[in-house]
Amino acid sequence: MRLFARRNLRLGDERAETFADITVKGDITYMKKIEAVIQPFKLEEVKEALKAIGIDGMTITEVRGHGRQKGHKEVYRGQEYNVDLLPKVKVELVVTDARAVESINALSAAARTGKIGDGKIFVYDVAEAIRIRNDDRGESAL
Numbered sequence: 001m002r003l004f005a006r007r008n009l010r011l012g013d014e015r016a017e018t019f020a021d022i023t024v025k026g027d028i029t030y031m032k033k034i035e036a037v038i039q040p041f042k043l044e045e046v047k048e049a050l051k052a053i054g055i056d057g058m059t060i061t062e063v064r065g066h067g068r069q070k071g072h073k074e075v076y077r078g079q080e081y082n083v084d085l086l087p088k089v090k091v092e093l094v095v096t097d098a099r100a101v102e103s104i105n106a107l108s109a110a111a112r113t114g115k116i117g118d119g120k121i122f123v124y125d126v127a128e129a130i131r132i133r134n135d136d137r138g139e140s141a142l
């Protein structure tokens with residue numbers, strides 16, 4: 001997965017040649033944990049989009065949070081909320097490095113309305129995955 005070394009570059013940006021590959025450190029290509037905080041009403045659409053590209057495992061958590069508007073201007077279920085922490089859903093998936101970009105794209109497209117509060121995606125390197133049942137390791141454990 002090629003991550004952007006410079007700020008404000010997006011997928012499809014014509015300055016793509018300035019990307020730096022920061023995934024490979026030494027000889028290791030890390031799996032990726034994709035952590036997305038999304039609008040709760042988008043969960044089903046996001047699940048369908050991930051299923052459609054063959055993503056199996058995921059963890060979902062009901063969370064509360066705010067972004068840069070600190071919750072104040074956001075509307076939840078048609079109501080303007082005065083509280084500063086709004087209900088969100090956190091979606092976590094660990095995928096192979098090779099599938100990280102398409103997973104992020106699918107998730108992001110499904111979760112987007114174009115309005116504030118759509119959410120955010122954070123991407124982490126994952127050193128190991130272990131299937132407890134049979135001790136599968138690494139990508140075999142996903």
Ligand SMILES: Nc1ncnc2c1ncn2[C@@H]1O[C@H](COP(=O)(O)OP(=O)(O)OP(=O)(O)O)[C@@H](O)[C@H]1O
Binds near residue numbers: 070117118119
């Ligand atoms: N920097 C952050 N660290 C951790 N969680 C965050 C961060 N920014 C946003 N979140 C989480 O994502 C949720 C949605 O954030 P939100 O989409 O409102 O971000 P934003 O930066 O305010 O963007 P926008 O201007 O599109 O609203 C928040 O409620 C919070 O749970």
Ligand SMILES: [Mg+2]
Binds near residue numbers: 066116117
């Ligand atoms: Mg916001």
